[in-house]
Amino acid sequence: MDWQTLASKLFPGGHDIVEHDSFLSGSGQVDAGAGADAAARTVAVIGTTGHAPIGIEIALAQAQAVLRTVREHPGRAILILVDTQGQRLRHRDEMLGINSYMAHLGKCIDFARRQGHTVLGLVYDQALSGGFITSGLIADACFALPQATIRVMGLPAMARITKVPEDRLTELAMDNPVFAPGAENYLRMGGLQAIWEPGPGVESTDAAAISLPDASANASANSSASASANSSASALASALAKALAQVEPTDRRMALGEARGGRHMAQAVAQAVRTGGDVRPA
Amino acid sequence: MSSYLERGARGRIPAIFDAGSFEEFLGPSARVVSPHLAQLDVPVSFDDGVVVGRGLLGGQRVFGAAQEGGFMGGAVGEVHGAKLVGMLGRAIDEGAQAVLLLLESGGVRLHEANAGLIAVSEVMRAILDVRAAGIPVIAAVGGANGCFGGMGIAARCANTVIMSEEGRLAMSGPEVIETANGVEEFDSKDRALVWRTTGGKHRYLLGDCQVLVADDTGAFRAAAIAAIEALTGAARIGAAALTLDALQAEQAMLERRIRDFGALAEPMDIWRQLGVPDPAGVSMLEADDFVAMAAGHRAGPVTGDR
Numbered sequence: 001m002d003w004q005t006l007a008s009k010l011f012p013g014g015h016d017i018v019e020h021d022s023f024l025s026g027s028g029q030v031d032a033g034a035g036a037d038a039a040a041r042t043v044a045v046i047g048t049t050g051h052a053p054i055g056i057e058i059a060l061a062q063a064q065a066v067l068r069t070v071r072e073h074p075g076r077a078i079l080i081l082v083d084t085q086g087q088r089l090r091h092r093d094e095m096l097g098i099n100s101y102m103a104h105l106g107k108c109i110d111f112a113r114r115q116g117h118t119v120l121g122l123v124y125d126q127a128l129s130g131g132f133i134t135s136g137l138i139a140d141a142c143f144a145l146p147q148a149t150i151r152v153m154g155l156p157a158m159a160r161i162t163k164v165p166e167d168r169l170t171e172l173a174m175d176n177p178v179f180a181p182g183a184e185n186y187l188r189m190g191g192l193q194a195i196w197e198p199g200p201g202v203e204s205t206d207a208a209a210i211s212l213p214d215a216s217a218n219a220s221a222n223s224s225a226s227a228s229a230n231s232s233a234s235a236l237a238s239a240l241a242k243a244l245a246q247v248e249p250t251d252r253r254m255a256l257g258e259a260r261g262g263r264h265m266a267q268a269v270a271q272a273v274r275t276g277g278d279v280r281p282a
Numbered sequence: 283m284s285s286y287l288e289r290g291a292r293g294r295i296p297a298i299f300d301a302g303s304f305e306e307f308l309g310p311s312a313r314v315v316s317p318h319l320a321q322l323d324v325p326v327s328f329d330d331g332v333v334v335g336r337g338l339l340g341g342q343r344v345f346g347a348a349q350e351g352g353f354m355g356g357a358v359g360e361v362h363g364a365k366l367v368g369m370l371g372r373a374i375d376e377g378a379q380a381v382l383l384l385l386e387s388g389g390v391r392l393h394e395a396n397a398g399l400i401a402v403s404e405v406m407r408a409i410l411d412v413r414a415a416g417i418p419v420i421a422a423v424g425g426a427n428g429c430f431g432g433m434g435i436a437a438r439c440a441n442t443v444i445m446s447e448e449g450r451l452a453m454s455g456p457e458v459i460e461t462a463n464g465v466e467e468f469d470s471k472d473r474a475l476v477w478r479t480t481g482g483k484h485r486y487l488l489g490d491c492q493v494l495v496a497d498d499t500g501a502f503r504a505a506a507i508a509a510i511e512a513l514t515g516a517a518r519i520g521a522a523a524l525t526l527d528a529l530q531a532e533q534a535m536l537e538r539r540i541r542d543f544g545a546l547a548e549p550m551d552i553w554r555q556l557g558v559p560d561p562a563g564v565s566m567l568e569a570d571d572f573v574a575m576a577a578g579h580r581a582g583p584v585t586g587d588r
Contacts, residue, residue: 060536067529089459091468095479095549096539097490099453103438104532110410111524129390129399130453133432137403152395162393164322178318178360178397191400251407253400254364263397265317266364266404272314273307273334273368274375279314 001145001198003049003081006124009198009236010079017045022052024081025065030244031237043244044069044117047081047135054131055088059101062135066108070115077118077244078109080139084131106134113140118247120240122196123148123183140247141193143239144183150191151181177262188262190253193243199235284499286424287448291333291348294384297499298422298506299346304337307369316359318394327353330361334369339382340507342514345373348384351427357391358433363401370408374415380510381412381419383440388455389431402432409439410524418442418513418522420506423449424497428480430455441522442509444493444502445482447569451491452480474565478549483564483572487553489535489582496569535582542581556581 003024007015011028018026024047031041046065052058062080069076087098113119121136123144129152136142144150152158155173159166169179177185186192254270257263265279272279284297295304308314310328319326331353336345347366349356358366373381390398412419421440423429428450429437437443437451445451456470456479469475478484485491493509495501513521543552550561557579558564567575 056536056540060533060540063529063533063536067526067533070526087453089454089462089467091459091479092544092547094452094454094456094459094468095484095552096543097452097485097488099434099451100438100490101536102453103435104529104536106406106435107410107439107524107532108529110407110414111526111529114414114524130431130435133399133403133406133435137400138407150396152390152392152399158392158395162322162324164324164393168322172321176321178394180396185396186400189396189400191396191403251404251411253404254367257400263360263400265314266360266367266397266401269308269314269361269364270368270371272312273365274371276307276372279308279312 001124003047003083003124006081006236007045010240012234012237013041015045019049021058022048022050023058023061024049025061028079030241031234042073042076044073044076044078045081046078047083048131049081049083051083051085051126053085053088054102055090055093056096056098056101059098059105059134063105063108066105066112070112070117075116077120078112079240080109080119080121080135082121082123082127082132082136083125084128084135085126086128087130102130102134106138109134109138113249118244120243120247123150125149129153137191140249141243142191143194143196143243144186144192146183146195146197148183149181150183150186154181155179185262188257188260190255190257190260190263193256196236196239283496285497286446286499286502287426287497289499290352291350291384291386294348294499295333295337295346298382298384298503299337299339299344300341304335304346306333306335307372308334308365314361316361316394318359318397322393324393330359330365331356332362332365334365336373336376336378339380339503339510342379342510344380344382344510345369345378346382346384349386349425351386351425354391354393355427356387356425357389358387358398358402358405359391359394360397360401362391363398363405366405367408370405370412373412373417378417379514380417382506383419383421383437385421385423385429385433385437386425386427387429387431387433388427389433399432402436406432406436406439409436413441413522413524416520416522418510420444420509422502422506423451423482423491424502425449428452438490441513442493443485443491444495444505444509445485445491446495446497446502447482447572448497449482450476450480451482451485477565484549487556487558487576487580488539489580494569494573501569539581
């Protein structure tokens with residue numbers, strides 16, 4: 001889904017998001033229901049499009065937009081729209097310290113969160129490795145559209161680097177979320193809070209939410225949308241409104257990964273280290 | 283002199299922390315290993331490549347970790363990352379004076395692809411949780427494998443980065459860039475170019491590293507103690523946490539860097555523009571002489587609270 005279509009579905013009440021060199025910024029009006037005041041209905045939007053490689057300029061532009069939101073609109077929620085092929089692979093970026101630019105973006109988002117800005121990520125197309133760590137993965141909660149591609153790298157490249165035959169990786173990827181790309185695997189591992197079904201009228205013909213036991217926000221968002229005249233628009237708008245209302249500031253990803261059966265060790269190990277106990281098998 | 287670079291994680295810990303003071307959490311005897319490597323017929327390690335625990339550093343209660351470059355290049359897998367996250371959480375629970383991270387890592391462990399990526403992001407957030415609790419985080423980079431990928435980002439989430447000249451700090455490794463965009467883009471075999479682009483002296487001149495020391499465990503130890511002292515003294519209460527002022531200063535620094543050096547292609551041209559009198563001679567300078575020479579020419583802020 002292109003970002004314009006996405007924005008119109010997320011913000012049926014209007015938005016002023018603009019694209020500048022693959023960098024998206026602006027704001028949108030959330031359908032927060034009657035009684036919500038205007039300030040609560042406005043969400044700041046930053047992001048990237050066109051599978052943008054994240055170089056130092058676009059990382060800095062996103063950081064600037066976050067800092068501006070903190071300065072000028074205290075408490076305003078921030079939605080990060082993710083579509084990236086990963087960090088830009090150039091000598092110039094490394095020479096100028098791209099890791100520092102990425103870290104700066106991550107710190108700005110983290111600071112905003114601690115200042116009371118709810119921060120959500122939405123992978124609407126593609127998310128890869130370094131471009132994802134300081135965007136969707138540092139939000140309070142990250143979501144994805146069902147067709148989103150999320151991965152560290154492709155299996156052929158992984159085979160080359162790990163020296164594990166590609167056939168073996170392909171076989172493992174069939175039922176192991178660790179090796180396979182895709183939104184559903186990140187959901188199982190806790191990296192995504194939920195998958196937002198756009199509803200009928202777009203590429204997907206399946207209007208049912210991908211519903212896991214703890215993904216109730218997602219499921220109800222979709223069921224409540226089905227009666228609407230413009231259901232595909234309001235399914236996403238409703239999912240966004242619900243997510244904004246229900247987000248938690250603590251990092252629950254390990255617990256989610258354990259509960260969903262996609263990451264068995266992380267929660268137990270972190271808890272054992274933190275409390276001085278033993279690791280019990282999940 | 284006792285080389286920091288030549289020691290493994292388990293050799294660095296006792297050389298940096300006060301003698302005999304370090305207590306490891308979930309050590310190798312617990313045999314908590316990666317659940318993913320065995321599936322790939324890859325050997326596991328009983329500590330999954332990282333030592334975490336707490337000890338004394340200059341008499342202060344400091345929590346710490348050391349990544350083992352000898353095991354999968356120090357790369358972060360599910361268990362490795364969870365150990366770091368658990369230690370960082372415990373540092374908050376127990377009111378640590380500081381956290382010291384001895385980083386040596388290629389970033390995400392590709393054998394645990396998705397689990398590694400999520401784990402690195404959890405480590406980043408946990409580091410920032412520690413800072414938000416008012417506890418300073420110090421990162422040391424001086425191992426043979428450098429500090430790359432997501433851990434290169436995580437290092438710059440610390441209050442202070444201490445490097446040796448031999449340490450390397452960056453995002454994508456030269457081989458990755460060469461593979462993607464050709465040898466003309468970045469010749470990974472040109473060791474001098476790799477060093478000029480990612481090495482400690484360049485990072486120090488740019489302002490991405492706050493302390494440059496010789497490849498010596500005693501020098502790293504002294505620098506860590508001084509960095510903690512600078513961030514926890516009576517006048518610096520709360521200095522560990524991120525502030526809007528500090529982030530805006532960092533934003534300005536990073537904007538200036540693109541404006542001033544964005545059109546240059548060679549690190550030595552950056553050094554020349556910074557006013558370094560003899561860029562070609564920089565590689566020959568010992569750490570102390572280099573730091574003395576660099577005074578007044580560094581691009582970044584002098585204090586280590588970014």
